[in-house]
Amino acid sequence: MSDDKEQLERLLAGDPWLQQFFAHASDLILRQIELAEIEAEKRIISKGEPNPYIYILYSGSLRIINEFGNGRIFSFATKEAPGFSGLLEFLSGQDIATSSVETKIPSRFIRIRKRIFAQWMDEDIHAFRLVVKTFARQLYPSLFSMGEAYVYPKYHSLVGYLVRTCEQMALSHCMARVQETREELSEVLGFSHRTMYRLCSRLVEDGYARIVKKKLCIDKAQIQLMKTYLENESYERIT
Structure with a gap:
């Protein structure tokens, strides 16, 4: 002191x-x-x-x-x-x-x-x-x-949720398999099923995840890509 x-x-x-x-x-x-x-x-x-x-x-x-x-x-x-x-x-x-x-x-x-x-x-x-x-x-x-x-865009909320829930598994096992289905993710995050399917497609397009047997799979490199996205993305103003 x-x-x-x-x-x-x-x-x-x-x-x-x-x-x-x-x-x-x-x-x-x-x-x-x-x-x-x-x-x-x-x-x-x-x-x-x-x-x-x-x-x-x-x-x-x-x-x-x-x-x-x-x-x-x-x-x-x-x-x-x-x-x-x-x-x-x-x-x-x-x-x-x-x-x-x-x-x-x-x-x-x-x-x-x-x-x-x-x-x-x-x-x-x-x-x-x-x-x-x-x-x-x-x-x-x-x-x-x-x-x-x-408010953060819905895509940001999904990416943030996946980093929080999957990072430790991806780092320790090289790959994390998201346990929730896309329908269950919709319920967790409060999005419509259509919105969640669209957001998951964007995850794949952006190289942040793969879909294997209807489940999202994320590796260590993809976790880092998502963290970089979160660091650079800002929130939107609503009134």
């Missing part, structure tokens, strides 16, 4: 936005703060699960997403540095995250366990007021544009 404290002090000295929050933080609090650098496309908070940290993003960009029960991804906000993540649950006294948060690009954070953050807020009214004001400014644009939404 001492190394993190020294790095934190250097960071604060060169960043006025961060410096304002920590101007009166005690040495005990500073020693319990972590610095984290997280690569692109990594999830830091998962919807429906406890999140033990408050994240202060000071470099990078985040995607705020909501995942429906059928696996489809609904994305409704992008958060650029600087800003906070995990505050909504903290301020409302809840443990379970309401949305998932993942990095869009390599991002850097100050990461604080919530019990330490609570101790800091209790003893530092200056920081508490700044945090609340910053959170309100951060939340306002999302509420103002509540009528807008972003």
